[in-house]
Amino acid sequence: MSDLKNKRSEIWKHFTIVSDGKAKCSYCNKMLNFVGGATGNFGRHVKSVPKAIPFKMVSYGHPEPDDKSLEEQQTTQKGPSTSQNLTVVPSVTNQQTILNFVRKLISLSGSKQLDEQLIRVIVKEYQPFRVVEDPEFKKFIYMLCPNYKMPDRKTISNSLIPRLYNSTKEVISNELSDVDAVCLTTDGWTSINNQSFMALTAHFIDGNQEKHHLKSYLLGCVPFYEQHTAKNLCEQLKSQVNEWGLANKIACIISDNATNITSAIKVTGWRFFPCFAHTLNLVLQAELFEIKEQVDKVKAIVQFFERSSSALAKLKDTQSQMGLPELKLKQDVVTRWNSTYDMLSRIIAIKKAVVSLLAVDEPHLNTLSPNDWIILEKSIEVLKLFSEITEEISAENSVTISKFENTLKAVRAKITTFSSTDAGHSSETIPSGSNPKNEAGCKEKSSIWDDFDHTVKNVLTSANPVAASIIEVDKYLTEPLIRRTEDPIHWWEERKQVYPRLYKLMRRRLCIVACERIFSKAGNLINEKRSRLKPEKASELLFLNHNL
Incomplete structure (x- = not known):
């Protein structure tokens, strides 16, 4: 089958060869014939497509640099005339000859690949379309590949992105057609x-x-x-x-x-x-209302340091003088889960520096009482628990539905532990000489999965029961547990011949995220x-x- 390697006409940017003598339009997917390389019908078709790239039936390439720009490059490369800085610089004529030679090496398929990579940069890195019109970016691209003619933003918007969109959609559609x-x-x-x-x-x-x-x-x-x-x-x-x-x-x-x-x-x-x-977050937001007064005080402090660059610089210096890590305060965002936990844990981590600075410079903001700090420290222990759960069940490329029931059990167990601990230490106060680790409120608590992992470990180390029944469900129930960190999909893949019916059911359930x-x-x-x-x-x- 023919390819684009030796086809120099710009019209081939708009078509994909699917077989000898046939090519598909990149915009409307219409199939057109070409015999002996004749492409006149291609040109007429592209002109009838509203969003096609404007083209000229001429060879493509980058415009020659003017003599002035080349002279400037030559002067820059030469530098001062000293014995330590001797550089052989080709003449303008030689540079133009080299560029003309390099310009002949690019193929149409290579140009299309560069176009696609440019679109990927714009799409994946959130770049504006006008980046292709930035003088410095254009110069950079020219230095990398003088023979590449970079498309303008209109071409990108009207033709290249829709073309990549359609081809990507076709690939995904074909893949989804085979799933159960x-x-x-x-x-x-x-x-x-x-x-x-x-x-x-x-x-x-x-x-x-x-x-x-x-x-x-x-x-x-x-x-x-x-x-x-x-x-x-x-x-x-x-x-x-x-x-x-x-x-x-x-x-x-x-x-x-x-x-x-x-x-x-x-x-x-x-x-x-x-x-x-989302349900977990609703529960958490309802509970955060109980400490709204303390959270609002923290928000006011964070907003002050966000607005004042001088105060932020002083806070950094104060942390350095106290031997604390130089950390910036964080503001919570209503629509961002776990942001309240991030805000509270950060201000507690640098509590000494914040309190010291506010007491001298901004006493009207130094409104958090010793009891408020105790409430915040106790609160982030619970908030950390919810943060860990949210991160784990929000994973996109790992199975999560099988974790929900165990997650709820773990939460109940941890909340019960917190409640009993608080009841036994309700009269606690913060010692004045407490160390930075305690003051940060970040005393390492055991993971929500500790009890579960411990149970699984005990089961795994015990003798495995032998399946006595040929029925799939009975045999499946005798299987040993796998560790939480292992991938259940791989487990099922290895046993799909043993449990063919359950395997089909698994494919309809474990995809739920x-x-x-x-x-x-x-x-x-x-x-x-x-x-x-x-x-x-x-x-x-x-x-x-x-x-x-």
């Missing part, structure tokens, strides 16, 4: 431009590789212009599911606990499972410097960022 079951997670988000988006992510166990593993693809983060009623959300979900051909493969769909989305999912008839991490928060990436994409992105373009960028 998927778990869907959905969430909503509003950008700084007050544009509403709805995300849908598919999670499944990939069985096409030598080893099974959990995979996730963002099916879409699409603009949502309708009111967020249960009916409208239901129609949007069904539309995306039907577009990807997943209607008969949904094991379950996970979302937050908002009434409109839960009602929408119930209308679809799909099995619904509330996001465990916690609801993903895709919009932490969306916030990086749509920011104050990139606030003019159209919703449809932002949707394409988020799709590529997540799936490439």
